[in-house]
Amino acid sequence: MTLEIQNQRIVTPFSLSIHSETGIPDNHDTLIERYLSKLADIYLDSEAAEAMVREKGDILTYQVFEKDIPEVNGELRFCSSIVYPGKVGDEYFMTKGHFHSRRDTAEIYYCIRGEGFMLMETEEGAYALEAFTPGRTVYVPGYYAHRSINTGTEPLVMLPIYPGDAGHDYGTIEHTGFKHLVVESDGKPTVIENPKYTN
């Protein structure tokens, strides 16, 4: 799929198919798998996460299937992202969330299956939440850290697309946490302030 021509990698045309139920593509280069044992810290009740792993064994909370497209300006990178249903205490399974290293780059998420939310926050305190339902396309502007949250009972399957040179900055949000959390309250997804948030 990629050719090496005079030290420049050229991507040739290709296509892949994303399964509408499982979200698994028929072709990928890299698979990122996030297990609860490694992610306990992103949840408000980290001890509950650790207890779940001890009692039930480790749990796969999300997967990202990626194609190896050059990380350069002008390119587009895309993946299939699957967040599995579940909760740690009242808090829904979710991704770690990230800023783009190049802050002014946007990202678009198309929801293929499931339901949930995209939580978006800037370093200056702006905040937004957009719902995921099948067919819903969420536009994440530059400067927003973003995290996808599965509030449903089936896998949340998304197609994220972002500029080749966006880059991922996981560290900043890992350090501060998000200012908001999405938890179940009276059986419904509810936004609360994150008591562990540090800025």
Add this chain to the structure above:
Amino acid sequence: MTLEIQNQRIVTPFSLSIHSETGIPDNHDTLIERYLSKLADIYLDSEAAEAMVREKGDILTYQVFEKDIPEVNGELRFCSSIVYPGKVGDEYFMTKGHFHSRRDTAEIYYCIRGEGFMLMETEEGAYALEAFTPGRTVYVPGYYAHRSINTGTEPLVMLPIYPGDAGHDYGTIEHTGFKHLVVESDGKPTVIENPKYTN
């Protein structure tokens, strides 16, 4: 959705929903509608196209619903693109096709409904064809003119996403035509050389 801050347009988070059957989004800023009367020249048998319009009245062959996102580097523009089923003689309904003004920019098309092909050609003569089926994601590299073609009996609904500063160059391919055509032969989509192609 966009704010004007010190002469800089900032896009705030938003989402929209694309109908899985019709492809029509619940929100758009611009609608491009392409009628056969204005597109007769892109078909091999232009006279047949003109005769169809005379006999049946004008025919809407495709629509593009766009959001007004700034055309700058770092942004992503996206739309819902719907090519309706039909033929001019043996040639399937299709888009005009275009290069990006900034040649080194890629584009990704996610197919929501229908079947067809993405025809891709570079100015240097490279050529590729990728199939559209629901869930299929086609990667169009930089430097490739691209045209989507509906070879099925239902609307071909696609979600195209491209860098904000890609730009559209319709003129180059309008002048030369594509080197290849997709026509029906023995009831099946078949690629032939375009006798009208000029380089």
